[in-house]
Amino acid sequence: MSPKTPPNVLITGFEAFENDETNASWEVARALDGSICEAALVRAVQLPCVFGDAIERLDEALRQWRPRLVVSLGQASGRAEITPERVAINLDDARIADNAGQQPIDIPVIPGAPAAYFSSLPVKAIVRDLRAAGLPASLSNTAGTFVCNHVFFALMHRLATLRPLAGTRGGFVHVPCLPEHAARRPGLPSLALQTQVEAIRHLTRTALSVQEDARESGGQIH
Amino acid sequence: MSPKTPPNVLITGFEAFENDETNASWEVARALDGSICEAALVRAVQLPCVFGDAIERLDEALRQWRPRLVVSLGQASGRAEITPERVAINLDDARIADNAGQQPIDIPVIPGAPAAYFSSLPVKAIVRDLRAAGLPASLSNTAGTFVCNHVFFALMHRLATLRPLAGTRGGFVHVPCLPEHAARRPGLPSLALQTQVEAIRHLTRTALSVQEDARESGGQIH
Amino acid sequence: MSPKTPPNVLITGFEAFENDETNASWEVARALDGSICEAALVRAVQLPCVFGDAIERLDEALRQWRPRLVVSLGQASGRAEITPERVAINLDDARIADNAGQQPIDIPVIPGAPAAYFSSLPVKAIVRDLRAAGLPASLSNTAGTFVCNHVFFALMHRLATLRPLAGTRGGFVHVPCLPEHAARRPGLPSLALQTQVEAIRHLTRTALSVQEDARESGGQIH
Amino acid sequence: MSPKTPPNVLITGFEAFENDETNASWEVARALDGSICEAALVRAVQLPCVFGDAIERLDEALRQWRPRLVVSLGQASGRAEITPERVAINLDDARIADNAGQQPIDIPVIPGAPAAYFSSLPVKAIVRDLRAAGLPASLSNTAGTFVCNHVFFALMHRLATLRPLAGTRGGFVHVPCLPEHAARRPGLPSLALQTQVEAIRHLTRTALSVQEDARESGGQIH
Numbered sequence: 095m096s097p098k099t100p101p102n103v104l105i106t107g108f109e110a111f112e113n114d115e116t117n118a119s120w121e122v123a124r125a126l127d128g129s130i131c132e133a134a135l136v137r138a139v140q141l142p143c144v145f146g147d148a149i150e151r152l153d154e155a156l157r158q159w160r161p162r163l164v165v166s167l168g169q170a171s172g173r174a175e176i177t178p179e180r181v182a183i184n185l186d187d188a189r190i191a192d193n194a195g196q197q198p199i200d201i202p203v204i205p206g207a208p209a210a211y212f213s214s215l216p217v218k219a220i221v222r223d224l225r226a227a228g229l230p231a232s233l234s235n236t237a238g239t240f241v242c243n244h245v246f247f248a249l250m251h252r253l254a255t256l257r258p259l260a261g262t263r264g265g266f267v268h269v270p271c272l273p274e275h276a277a278r279r280p281g282l283p284s285l286a287l288q289t290q291v292e293a294i295r296h297l298t299r300t301a302l303s304v305q306e307d308a309r310e311s312g313g314q315i316h
Numbered sequence: 317m318s319p320k321t322p323p324n325v326l327i328t329g330f331e332a333f334e335n336d337e338t339n340a341s342w343e344v345a346r347a348l349d350g351s352i353c354e355a356a357l358v359r360a361v362q363l364p365c366v367f368g369d370a371i372e373r374l375d376e377a378l379r380q381w382r383p384r385l386v387v388s389l390g391q392a393s394g395r396a397e398i399t400p401e402r403v404a405i406n407l408d409d410a411r412i413a414d415n416a417g418q419q420p421i422d423i424p425v426i427p428g429a430p431a432a433y434f435s436s437l438p439v440k441a442i443v444r445d446l447r448a449a450g451l452p453a454s455l456s457n458t459a460g461t462f463v464c465n466h467v468f469f470a471l472m473h474r475l476a477t478l479r480p481l482a483g484t485r486g487g488f489v490h491v492p493c494l495p496e497h498a499a500r501r502p503g504l505p506s507l508a509l510q511t512q513v514e515a516i517r518h519l520t521r522t523a524l525s526v527q528e529d530a531r532e533s534g535g536q537i538h
Numbered sequence: 539m540s541p542k543t544p545p546n547v548l549i550t551g552f553e554a555f556e557n558d559e560t561n562a563s564w565e566v567a568r569a570l571d572g573s574i575c576e577a578a579l580v581r582a583v584q585l586p587c588v589f590g591d592a593i594e595r596l597d598e599a600l601r602q603w604r605p606r607l608v609v610s611l612g613q614a615s616g617r618a619e620i621t622p623e624r625v626a627i628n629l630d631d632a633r634i635a636d637n638a639g640q641q642p643i644d645i646p647v648i649p650g651a652p653a654a655y656f657s658s659l660p661v662k663a664i665v666r667d668l669r670a671a672g673l674p675a676s677l678s679n680t681a682g683t684f685v686c687n688h689v690f691f692a693l694m695h696r697l698a699t700l701r702p703l704a705g706t707r708g709g710f711v712h713v714p715c716l717p718e719h720a721a722r723r724p725g726l727p728s729l730a731l732q733t734q735v736e737a738i739r740h741l742t743r744t745a746l747s748v749q750e751d752a753r754e755s756g757g758q759i760h
Numbered sequence: 761m762s763p764k765t766p767p768n769v770l771i772t773g774f775e776a777f778e779n780d781e782t783n784a785s786w787e788v789a790r791a792l793d794g795s796i797c798e799a800a801l802v803r804a805v806q807l808p809c810v811f812g813d814a815i816e817r818l819d820e821a822l823r824q825w826r827p828r829l830v831v832s833l834g835q836a837s838g839r840a841e842i843t844p845e846r847v848a849i850n851l852d853d854a855r856i857a858d859n860a861g862q863q864p865i866d867i868p869v870i871p872g873a874p875a876a877y878f879s880s881l882p883v884k885a886i887v888r889d890l891r892a893a894g895l896p897a898s899l900s901n902t903a904g905t906f907v908c909n910h911v912f913f914a915l916m917h918r919l920a921t922l923r924p925l926a927g928t929r930g931g932f933v934h935v936p937c938l939p940e941h942a943a944r945r946p947g948l949p950s951l952a953l954q955t956q957v958e959a960i961r962h963l964t965r966t967a968l969s970v971q972e973d974a975r976e977s978g979g980q981i982h
Contacts, residue, residue, distance in 0.1 A: 313852075
């Protein structure tokens with residue numbers, strides 16, 4: 095009978111986007127909601143695929159759950175693997191409109207903030223552990239310049255500057271499409287929801303248990 | 317107590333190849349072995365990844381099971397979807413050695429046989445039905461020139477020339493890697509075994525029930 | 539003053555297609571028109587990108603020039619190299635309409651003809667010689683199912699069945715886009731016209747001088 | 761007889777790397793050395809493909825030429841277009857060893873410097889002008905984590921912090937392989953040297969003449 099509340103892990107996913115009816119990132123987050131991972135409780139929150147609004151919703155969730163760990167998920171059409179992102183850049187440059195019809199071009203996510211933040215997830219250890227578990231994963235050096243990077247940058251800025259979040263680790267992870275998406279867009283790689291959920295469960299465990307990131311090569315020549 | 321024996325469906329898959337410990341094609345075939353599909357009984361047979369021997373093993377299975385339908389499966393590293401093959405060509409040209417160390421270069425699969433055979437599976441209907449079921453699929457116009465095409469060509473030659481197999485439909489289908497393979501070869505697309513098994517079950521159903529193939533565009537410009 | 543007429547080499551290219559104003563295959567053929575290669579005279583002929591009409595124009599050219607060698611060129615958006623095609627299949631299956639608005643689906647190029655013909659160009663020697671000259675090339679096992687394959691199949695059927703063409707070698711070669719095409723379709727590989735012209739000049743020389751094709755591995759696993 | 765010295769443009773390229781005998785980036789830089797562009801004089805300097813040493817050589821060149829504009833070039837195997845880089849990150853993470861056998865993993869390029877710098881080239885205008893000239897180009901959001909990004913980051917840090925370089929614009933641009941490289945690595949895209957030289961000449965002109973970058977969408981969703 096422990097009187098202690100377990101710490102929270104916040105996992106965010108996005109609402110559906112463009113012509114899709116579902117978004118892999120939210121399906122994964124939702125599947126993990128309420129589960130226990132390394133004695134922490136997973137809280138899933140859906141973010142709108144809208145510049146600005148997505149950050150507001152994230153802020154609410156940060157205030158509400160005071161998480162020890164934040165994993166933001168986004169769907170990356172065309173990628174075949176689970177890809178933890180290494181760096182968030184202070185730039186919005188939308189190739190297409192967001193779900194509210196906004197299309198910001200070349201403006202900072204947060205004026206006056208640094209040009210970039212690195213993820214504070216142990217990204218190398220995550221990739222190593224996922225592969226060891228038979229799950230396809232690679233490190234990514236760009237989260238793009240759309241709402242995913244927007245949320246990622248805002249998250250890292252909060253973690254770096256807000257007192258109550260001192261010590262909270264966080265980062266962004268892109269996941270592939272689901273088979274149902276690929277069925278409508280021939281040629282696209284995809285991974286079953288079950289595979290993705292298993293991968294994000296593993297990733298959360300590594301993020302909660304590994305203190306020092308692995309020092310393994312994971313770079314890209316270009 | 318029905319005195320009638322159900323018709324057989326033969327599904328072949330390959331043994332592991334190169335440095336892998338498993339082969340998606342055999343894992344899928346094995347998972348379907350013994351199942352009932354449209355009142356037919358699925359018989360799974362593993363083929364060696366060896367020029368010549370693979371055809372011998374296929375011949376044995378054809379004699380033993382007198383199948384109404386034959387679906388030969390092979391694993392295609394790098395493809396992201398279930399890809400029914402359209403055409404088998406009378407050519408062995410091995411980029412690497414097979415599991416017995418053979419590497420035939422530019423010789424016919426069967427001397428004197430035609431240059432090619434088209435699949436007798438309803439390939440367009442199969443792709444249509446898989447996509448409708450939310451499963452990623454595309455038609456392929458080349459099965460390569462390795463053991464997969466070798467088996468495909470021999471199969472179609474048997475179906476075209478052997479009396480007892482008159483009326484038997486058959487063809488070849490490439491399946492993607494499993495996640496466990498992609499975990500060891502970064503960047504590779506993959507699909508969970510469960511997704512693949514579901515797809516081949518659907519495909520078998522379509523192959524048994526559709527008489528006339530769909531007339532939908534599925535071609536490639538090049 | 540030689541009383542002997544030099545033998546002809548026929549090189550065909552296609553007219554522009556879809557939204558392009560030029561077609562790399564015709565630009566290359568045109569650049570070589572009238573040149574001398576291994577004591578043969580190059581005759582360039584433009585084919586319409588139209589099922590049926592393209593073959594008629596090819597037939598006229600074959601009658602007019604009685605070539606010793608025929609190299610049909612086509613542009614392959616998305617390919618990065620010069621790709622000699624290995625096999626033509628007896629199938630028209632148009633993913634999009636041709637320049638006359640026709641879109642045949644799953645009909646033979648020539649009813650009653652064989653399922654396929656192999657190129658009679660020394661395709662392995664061609665790839666070997668191009669690479670040795672510092673020019674990017676790979677063998678292709680599918681010419682698609684559009685007008686390119688249509689012309690390729692008809693050409694090989696003529697060479698196989700028409701008496702006056704006995705001894706004439708021929709085949710099909712896909713070439714990449716030009717940089718000007720890639721400038722309008724981001725992400726597409728391309729090669730400068732000059733690079734392509736040099737490659738097809740090399741290829742013609744190999745096709746005229748090599749009797750026995752090289753026995754080097756050039757196959758694809760799938 | 762003008763008493764005025766023309767301003768300098770510094771274009772750097774790398775020495776050959778891995779098993780190649782040439783490096784497209786240096787071939788392009790060298791071809792432009794000594795040419796006049798918008799009344800400025802192009803100075804080409806070769807950098808070693810070595811962490812640390814490359815920056816030292818860059819520093820020497822900056823001191824020697826006091827350039828008004830710096831364009832650092834690097835070769836990106838696998839890319840098909842001229843790709844101006846948007847952002848340099850403060851991280852060395854070498855997947856393979858450099859030409860001196862060093863393989864730094866997850867260390868900053870410059871300890872204490874910001875996490876990233878954005879290019880000060882008008883990257884959108886550059887892509888727009890290249891495409892308008894029929895030259896394939898796209899904006900890139902990652903320069904990798906190898907020697908290219910290392911030089912790019914150091915360059916931007918110098919431009920941001922060194923007094924004598926106030927007002928100097930600079931950035932990094934990846935160029936594709938040359939056809940001679942692709943001839944030895946099947947499947948790789950490439951562009952003729954002449955096409956690349958023409959592109960970098962255009963790019964230099966745009967960089968010297970455009971004050972305000974274009975506000976056109978050039979972002980990536982991920």
